[in-house]
Amino acid sequence: MRALVFASIASAALALSCQHGLDAPRAEAALDEAYFRCKVQPVLAKSCGAFACHGDARRYFHVFARNRLRIANVEKARNATLSDEERAANFEAARAMIDTASLDDSLLLLKPLEQSKGGYFHRGAEIFGGGNVFGDRAEPDFKTLTAWAHGAKEDPTCVEPGSDL
């Protein structure tokens, strides 16, 4: 009986002392899939998806692309067009790097941007010594990522460059 009373008091104390909403769901950015597929995905494949960079499945943020990282790690299928699962994985991985509370501070934008232009530290820029992916915010590919983060839309029937070859 005493143990029950003690357990009840302890449970009540725990419940009262907790911050509320710590396990609340996170709002995910409502981003356009077509714009990603036709405009953003090519940028990620070109600028991020090299094997030594984010085309490595061990990296937290990794990018699937033709002739680079593939879910099915079979050499003769490496040149196949991206599967729906790979496209979805790329989309979700990029969306996770969008900060819904402050779109312009998103990791997807600031990580590849030169630090002197307000970007974050990017180990890739240090390792390969060629500077960060984007030298400044005026670069077209940076503008493409920014536009997507801010909700830019594309015709749903658009064709991802290279996917029809």
Add this chain to the structure above:
Amino acid sequence: MRLQLMLLALATFALFLVFARTAHAQSLAKIDSRSGVYQDTDRTTILTTNIAARGQSGRFGVTARHLVDVISSASVDVVTAATGRFHETRHETEGGLMYKDDVRTATAAYIYSTENDWTSSTGVASLLWDVDRHNATIKLAGTYVTNDVGRSGDATFRRKLTVAGGTAGVTIVASPRDLVDLGYTLSLLDGYQASPYRFVAFRSATGLGLAPTVPENDPNTRVRHAVTLRYNRHLFTDSALRSHARGYLDDWGIASVTAGTEYVIGFGAWETAAFVRGYAQQHATFYKATYDTAAQYMTADRELATFVDAFAGARVGWRKPKLGILDELRFEVKGSGFVFKFFDFPRLQLRSGVIAEIAMGVAF
């Protein structure tokens, strides 16, 4: 900076000793050193050396301490970040002042700690007040810590964490053989409490694709409560049982209990002891082994998971008073083993290890 602080602390201590020796024939100084080796099955090794000095003249005293941790790790956290084994050194320097009269002991200290991605400054103050003809001691203590959190190799990553805390307690001589100590500690944390090296994977709302990952995100504020009970019981002619229990709650939903005991036996100049300690913790509200959907707060910190641990070990000490110019010379050797069982951290379910320590101290 740390070298300057260390030199300042040592110079202050040396100066104090000179004055203390001059002013009082009965002045007392103590120097203690302790070195240890920690090795666990999570591929982490830590070599620790701690040197502490204390001098007292009449009612006033000074303390100085320097600790060095040499850490080498390829733990699951390190491997998961796709980086290799890292090696780093942490330095911690402390300097303090003390006042002691028949019924009161007041201390104040400053601690500076630094490693390659973390710097902290700590101020601590305490007051012990004997009442009821020394049968009880009231304790009040306060702590204020500022931390600068960085990220290795990343000069742009800087976060702050501030900790303020206080302890109130009482120690009672319940009988000639019994000593009871009861304390309560409150800590308030505000700032960055996650790790810049840990990422969390979760299922997206669409359920399509592989799990994306994001840097872990902990709440900025945390309120921690701890209640501690210690009980020392003198047994037979020269032995004692020292037991302790601790209950802990915080507003992240963590609840834990700790219990331990040590049996100490004296044989003239020798003292030996065996000890055991157990700990059980319930996970933080927002901790999950895997996240089915994105949550506002997500962590991959196993210290926020549900786990139990157990430590057990033994120590042997030797103490010789009045040895030549020394008032006392003492040695201690200590060995302990431990095991952690994580119930909802799949990447590391079990961790065990050993800690070996050797200590030496002199008083003059």
